[in-house]
Amino acid sequence: xxxxxxxNGKRRWVPTKALLPAREGxxxxxxxxxxxxxxxxxxxLELRKLVLRLIANCPNEFECQAGKLFEYARSIKFVRDxxxxxxxxxxxxxxxxxxxxxxxxxxxxxxxxxxIGYVSRFxxxxxxxxxxxxxxxxxxxxxQRDDAAWVPLDAxxxxxxxxxEAKAPVRTVFAIWNETSTGxxxxxxxxxxxxxxxxTQYAAGAVQQSRISGEQERQIGAQFDNLAGQTxxxxxxxxxxxxxxxxxxxxxxxxxxxxxxxxxxxxxxxYVSEQWNSRNYKPAYEERLRQMATAAENAAMTTTGAGGTPxxxxxxxxxxxxSNPLAWVAIALLGVALVKR
Numbered sequence: 001x002x003x004x005x006x007x008n009g010k011r012r013w014v015p016t017k018a019l020l021p022a023r024e025g026x027x028x029x030x031x032x033x034x035x036x037x038x039x040x041x042x043x044x045l046e047l048r049k050l051v052l053r054l055i056a057n058c059p060n061e062f063e064c065q066a067g068k069l070f071e072y073a074r075s076i077k078f079v080r081d082x083x084x085x086x087x088x089x090x091x092x093x094x095x096x097x098x099x100x101x102x103x104x105x106x107x108x109x110x111x112x113x114x115x116i117g118y119v120s121r122f123x124x125x126x127x128x129x130x131x132x133x134x135x136x137x138x139x140x141x142x143x144q145r146d147d148a149a150w151v152p153l154d155a156x157x158x159x160x161x162x163x164x165e166a167k168a169p170v171r172t173v174f175a176i177w178n179e180t181s182t183g184x185x186x187x188x189x190x191x192x193x194x195x196x197x198x199x200t201q202y203a204a205g206a207v208q209q210s211r212i213s214g215e216q217e218r219q220i221g222a223q224f225d226n227l228a229g230q231t232x233x234x235x236x237x238x239x240x241x242x243x244x245x246x247x248x249x250x251x252x253x254x255x256x257x258x259x260x261x262x263x264x265x266x267x268x269x270x271y272v273s274e275q276w277n278s279r280n281y282k283p284a285y286e287e288r289l290r291q292m293a294t295a296a297e298n299a300a301m302t303t304t305g306a307g308g309t310p311x312x313x314x315x316x317x318x319x320x321x322x323s324n325p326l327a328w329v330a331i332a333l334l335g336v337a338l339v340k341r
């Protein structure tokens with residue numbers, strides 16, 4: 001048996017010799033899966049666009065966002081690998097085919113969660129206590145909740161719910177992200193534990209920058225820059241389309257909301273404040289959103305006719321929503337309540 005990797009529309013056999021038997025072969029496969037998840041989560045803009053559409057109606061809470069992504073991964077049809085080949089596919093391939101085995105589903109779900117900052121890890125199990133002879137039988141995920149607890153997410157059974165996992169005598173956890181990765185269990189939670197609230201200056205007073213080390217400030221700045229870069233790329237992609245749809249607009253608004261929330265939460269950190277306010281990120285993004293809203297409304301009117309009903313609801317409220325900081329205070333306070341549970 002050999003290992004077949006499908007990524008970026010290309011097929012690659014790894015290695016040229018036969019895949020090692022049992023657990024050693026599983027480890028070879030995992031060595032290809034881990035960087036695949038990391039790349040998909042960070043670099044695949046189409047994946048992030050899909051994720052933002054799936055969670056567009058979610059409040060900023062773990063249960064809804066992780067639950068929507070789990071439902072999507074669970075809806076992918078389970079299909080076994082070809083005869084005499086261990087096949088793993090990247091997220092784009094699994095989405096295009098709408099099919100895959102437990103490993104493909106785990107890669108997809110881990111990348112989707114990682115694209116919006118949720119840390120997950122692989123869990124490999126052996127059901128018959130014969131690991132040395134037959135290797136691992138099944139693979140699924142655990143995702144880290146806001147309170148740092150790990151929640152099983154097995155997207156293979158069609159009936160499984162978040163939190164369910166099969167009982168097995170052999171269970172091994174494989175980290176996808178290193179310990180310094182930001183996300184639910186990363187630097188932001190470390191700051192919370194030091195008493196730095198998730199609110200803004202409007203709600204809870206100024207965050208004391210003196211409480212934040214230089215390394216922590218650097219990591220927060222890097223996280224903000226990365227998120228801003230992804231948002232800009234997404235906006236560019238949407239505005240380059242000949243027609244902007246309601247779904248496109250909702251995706252753009254969700255991306256802006258996520259970036260604006262981070263900017264509000266850490267607005268008293270000099271670097272974030274400078275990037276968001278002094279460099280005019282905020283007004284530039286909001287102006288682009290208004291342009292997209294107008295384009296989407298015009299497209300809807302063109303489709304329905306002058307006397308028809310526009311297909312894009314609530315466009316008039318976008319401007320007021322973007323200009324109201326108290327909306328972000330409410331979101332930030334909700335985040336504080338969820339973390340304290």
